[in-house]
Amino acid sequence: MHAMVYRGPYKVRIEEKDIPPIEHPNDAIVRVTRAAICGSDLHLYHGMMPDTRVGMTFGHEFVGVVEQVGPSVERLQPGDRVMVPFNIYCGSCFFCARGLYSNCHNVNPNATAVGGIYGYSHTCGGYDGGQAEYVRVPFADVGPSPIPEWLEEDDAVLLTDALSTGYFGAQLADIVEGDVVVVFGAGPVGLFAARSAWLMGAGRVIVVDHLEYRLEKARTFAYAETVNFVEHDDVVVELKRLTDYLGADRVIDAVGAEADGNLLQHVTSAKLKLQGGSPVALNWAIDSVRKGGTVSVMGAYGPMFSAVKFGDAMNKGLTLRTNQAPVKRQWPRLLEHVRSGYLRPSDIVTHRIPLEHIAEGYHLFSSKLDGCIKPLIVPSAA
Known part of the structure; x- marks a missing residue:
């Protein structure tokens, strides 16, 4: 074959x-x-x-x-x-x-x-x-x-x-009627998560990415508001501004470890046999969700040697829900x-x-x- x-x-x-x-x-x-x-x-x-x-x-x-x-x-x-x-x-x-x-x-x-x-x-x-x-x-x-x-x-x-994972990500977020939901990543899984959020009663869905053609798809397929993070000095501040400075009720991380990686990540993965992982999107999720909110993670992560803001998550009273679908x-x-x-x-x-x-x-x-x-x-x- x-x-x-x-x-x-x-x-x-x-x-x-x-x-x-x-x-x-x-x-x-x-x-x-x-x-x-x-x-x-x-x-x-x-x-x-x-x-x-x-x-x-x-x-x-x-x-x-x-x-x-x-x-x-x-x-x-x-x-x-x-x-x-x-x-x-x-x-x-x-x-x-x-x-x-x-x-x-x-x-x-x-x-x-x-x-x-x-x-x-x-x-x-x-x-x-x-x-x-x-x-x-x-x-x-x-x-x-x-x-x-x-x-x-x-x-x-x-x-x-892709669809099952995106839907599962929206499930993990525990969306209730009227919630403001932010999705990081406008790839296939993020698009499906954003579309699924409406099926679960979301009142507002915002998708964050840096590629304009993917954000356009988020607008036309997922009916979402969009934020291009390269257009803002601090995307967390922009998301707070869009949510009355409280933060979103639910945030879905559909990015995971960035697939491109940086030099250090390539060295640790190829030479030391450890998968490269960056917590940038996860930290944005922790920072942009409101206190008492929920962060859903179904992006692909491996071992990470960079700091995740777990103390902030604890002090904000966040619920973190994760798994492979x-x-x-x-x-x-x-x-x-x-x-x-x-x-x-x-x-x-x-x-x-x-x-x-x-x-x-x-x-x-x-x-x-x-x-x-x-x-x-x-x-x-x-």
Whole structure:
């Protein structure tokens, strides 16, 4: 099969790999029909995620058709169209039993916090991802779900991470009717978080970013007010000004560790095997939320060696809510929202890139060229 292969920082290419075999009776092999490049993939692309090994295939957002199932799989059969959550989880451990699918205890021997994630380094289990023509899907009776007949694949693939994560970020914020909500980051997850805030009763939504084309999307897709932080000496002061100098009721950090990173972060990630992380957006969130407010964090962070203003958070009486999204838990509500016409996930898609051109796709997305907000990947076998 053709698959994207990592060859070092800023080096990805298409290579021939063996079609993955069934390794466990609960496995399925899925022929990928749509995949995507996620903003968090750029941490891998830039060499900022520890234990990202040469030869790995990225991609944790994908949908496809079941080609083969292991002898123990009961809920899927060849020919089923399925969407696959980015979480790999067993469905039966202490954490899965409580709906914490992103914290599964049985699928990742290399970490005590996060469970397994497709195509996201050996820190997250070492599973190959879906930026390929075929992918092995473990625990096939637990994670994947059939795609409803009425749902287009371009929409379904966004439920496997970006939409579910944005919706989860709004959930974590505990929004109540009339709240002022600030979202840091106007990438796909931030856009979906801002749009989801309205579904949860927000009275006002403000999105902060520095790229004007993304802020325009926040205005037209998420119906949000926008703030370009490079236009202000202090973005926190501007947000306070916009909120009667009290601060927002809820703030959502959809940025996480900046994917570009600085020199120190590249050295600590590539040489010391520690992921670079900057707390700038998180500190802005802590500073711009009102006292007694809530900060929601679902941006991708690794170990950080810069100071987070935890003392300020404590003294302001803030509630901090965090996690990787348990994707499948969001699907019943999101599918109803999509079917009812409250949102169309694919409205944020700006580019559809053939798998054989994925290196150009990473460059386009990483360098913020051509107004790229969300690129989908289309394998030739689709």
